[in-house]
Amino acid sequence: MTVKRNVYLDMKSVETAKNILFDAFPPTGEVAWEEINSCDALGRVLAEPAVAGLSSPNFHAAAMDGIAVDAINTFGASEESPRSLVPGKDMFWINTGHVMPEGTNAVIMIEYVHKMDENLVEIEVPAFPWQNVRKMGEDIVATELLFPRGHQISPYSVGALIAGGVFSVKVRKQPKVMIIPTGNELVTWETARDKGLTPGDVIESNSSVLLSLCKEYGCRAESRPMVEDKLEWITTAVDEATKSDYDMIMIIGGSSAGSMDFARPVISTLGEVFVHGVTMMPGKPVLFGKVNQKPVFGIPGYPVSAIVAFEQLAGPLLLTMQGRGVMDRDIVKVQPARKMASKLGMEEFLRVKIGAVDDRLIASQLPRGAGSITTITEADGIIRIPTHVEGIAEGEIVTAELLRPLESIKNTVVITGSHDNTLDVLADHIRRTNPEVSISSSHVGSMGGLMAIKKGSCHMGGAHLLAPEDGSYNISYLKKYLPDTKVHLVNLVMREQGLIVPRGNPQEIKGVLDVAEKSLAFINRQPGSGTRILFDYQLDKLGLTRDQIKGYTNEEYTHMSVAVAVLSGRADAGLGIYAAAKALDLDFIPVITESYDLVIPDRFFATDKVQVLLNTIASSQFKKRVAALGGYGTEKTGDVLWKN
Ligand SMILES: Nc1nc2c(c(=O)[nH]1)N[C@H]1C(S)=C(S)[C@@H](COP(=O)(O)OP(=O)(O)OC[C@H]3O[C@@H](n4cnc5c(N)ncnc54)[C@H](O)[C@@H]3O)O[C@H]1N2
Numbered sequence: 001m002t003v004k005r006n007v008y009l010d011m012k013s014v015e016t017a018k019n020i021l022f023d024a025f026p027p028t029g030e031v032a033w034e035e036i037n038s039c040d041a042l043g044r045v046l047a048e049p050a051v052a053g054l055s056s057p058n059f060h061a062a063a064m065d066g067i068a069v070d071a072i073n074t075f076g077a078s079e080e081s082p083r084s085l086v087p088g089k090d091m092f093w094i095n096t097g098h099v100m101p102e103g104t105n106a107v108i109m110i111e112y113v114h115k116m117d118e119n120l121v122e123i124e125v126p127a128f129p130w131q132n133v134r135k136m137g138e139d140i141v142a143t144e145l146l147f148p149r150g151h152q153i154s155p156y157s158v159g160a161l162i163a164g165g166v167f168s169v170k171v172r173k174q175p176k177v178m179i180i181p182t183g184n185e186l187v188t189w190e191t192a193r194d195k196g197l198t199p200g201d202v203i204e205s206n207s208s209v210l211l212s213l214c215k216e217y218g219c220r221a222e223s224r225p226m227v228e229d230k231l232e233w234i235t236t237a238v239d240e241a242t243k244s245d246y247d248m249i250m251i252i253g254g255s256s257a258g259s260m261d262f263a264r265p266v267i268s269t270l271g272e273v274f275v276h277g278v279t280m281m282p283g284k285p286v287l288f289g290k291v292n293q294k295p296v297f298g299i300p301g302y303p304v305s306a307i308v309a310f311e312q313l314a315g316p317l318l319l320t321m322q323g324r325g326v327m328d329r330d331i332v333k334v335q336p337a338r339k340m341a342s343k344l345g346m347e348e349f350l351r352v353k354i355g356a357v358d359d360r361l362i363a364s365q366l367p368r369g370a371g372s373i374t375t376i377t378e379a380d381g382i383i384r385i386p387t388h389v390e391g392i393a394e395g396e397i398v399t400a401e402l403l404r405p406l407e408s409i410k411n412t413v414v415i416t417g418s419h420d421n422t423l424d425v426l427a428d429h430i431r432r433t434n435p436e437v438s439i440s441s442s443h444v445g446s447m448g449g450l451m452a453i454k455k456g457s458c459h460m461g462g463a464h465l466l467a468p469e470d471g472s473y474n475i476s477y478l479k480k481y482l483p484d485t486k487v488h489l490v491n492l493v494m495r496e497q498g499l500i501v502p503r504g505n506p507q508e509i510k511g512v513l514d515v516a517e518k519s520l521a522f523i524n525r526q527p528g529s530g531t532r533i534l535f536d537y538q539l540d541k542l543g544l545t546r547d548q549i550k551g552y553t554n555e556e557y558t559h560m561s562v563a564v565a566v567l568s569g570r571a572d573a574g575l576g577i578y579a580a581a582k583a584l585d586l587d588f589i590p591v592i593t594e595s596y597d598l599v600i601p602d603r604f605f606a607t608d609k610v611q612v613l614l615n616t617i618a619s620s621q622f623k624k625r626v627a628a629l630g631g632y633g634t635e636k637t638g639d640v641l642w643k644n
């Protein structure tokens, strides 16, 4: 069957799309309910008020260990004239929580009771009526309203319900959601685990994300096995689901305009499409409509697009179905570290890292790609740029929704600069020893790190900048580019840089000279990166010119992407670190050992979180872990190499 391409000419704003959605599926007023045990009711929402069936305490109870008395018998007792009381007659030994004996109305704490002998005690202070007694109904009186309808049960509420004799509660039924992943390229994670991946396979992960989100939003959700990109099959799956007891159906993938994108024709054949295309990014191709009276969504296939489509549209509808309010996130004011562009006419959801530097919250943009789940797992917040705004300038104050508690952001050391794998080890190691501190590192090259320090957008920078004049690292650059900033230069590791070559080294490369002489395809790093400077230094030392290197102008931004270029056969060699070669099982020919250092402005050096980081670096366990990676030396790790 051929299908007309879906082109979303009539895109709606997020606001308008939401209104259309809520108008199409208004709250019915009556909500389906079920009765469950109170002890299992955490997170559920009461469909009816919960009224106490029992009082608590259910009797007058001693609140302290001591003796129970009738207060009247103690009046007048004093140090000069202690009152004698006879156990079993005008006093009774009693423990906290026990029933007050008939005829008593006060407890005197054991500390104030002098036992004269088995048959006599004395007190020197009188008791007043009801002292140290928890009266019947003091906490909860039977018939009292414990919680109104619509109350969401917290762990504390469970205690009050059970103490108040409400052993079962009528709660709103959880909406039931069916999730239908589609796509011929998809394989389940179980298949990936058992059989591995073949080229073109994509692990089906979105249904697990949406299932988890549905759970977080108080719903029950099920997903069915992937449906192939066949119009008839997807149509049948949706038809069946809408005729069953599901309250919402989500089709994942195929929401866009491709020849195999079937979400729209499926919904329009079985029912009606209300909106296709929302002016938001990610998530633009989202669509929804009604089939057999049920809301059906076409959720875009890119992971972050799927999340945004859920959180902006499907999720809020699921909350109103339960009579619940919106899921609010904390909002903070942040300053972008660099200008952030945005497409006019689109509301953009930019994922950002947030660092607390010098009393400011600095936001650094993560890559935009909606296909990369890490652009949201790495994010501390989301900056929403409205449709009519073209972007935000560096330093302009804007709001961000937080994805992580502010306190934890404030306890994060922001490292910007060149990337090294030992930073990941450091991040993990700190979490082991000091769980309250974390590290956030952005990779912008060594010079980028120095510039970030200059701008005050990070706490430290990672750099390995070689001075060709004398073979020293970093110091001459600090003098030149940060002359007015007082810094400590601390060694993180000594690391080997070398040529990353295909496994088995088929070209028998022994060093940089071979790359030129054999006219091999080279993959370079971007200008300003320490590795680029190192490569140029090697060329100069060998008396080679830039144009003697084939591929000198082909650039990548990370060690790993250099390794990927070699693995894919795009290049015969590239300069990089051992860890990148090892990660992709490539060969490595050492060229030079360089100093990878942390540049730490003095104003951050003494702060608690930076000291935690420095103590971690200096620890023998950390050095051991780094040494185990291979390609690193730790003889100077933690040493202050220089300060100005
Ligand atoms: N010509 C145009 N092409 C595209 C447009 C456009 O406007 N014009 N929009 C792009 C945008 S924006 C998005 S978002 C995507 C959405 O595409 P679909 O919803 O049709 O999704 P697919 O093409 O099926 O898949 C996209 C991508 O996601 C992977 N995927 C799909 N399902 C899953 C899953 N369950 N788990 C994990 N990954 C999944 C899939 O393999 C693809 O890589 O369209 C652009 N194209």
Ligand code: MOO
Pocket (backbone or CB within 6 Å): 280, 281, 282, 283, 284, 285, 300, 302, 304, 305, 370, 371
């Ligand atoms: O809407 Mo798509 O989600 O921009 O990538």
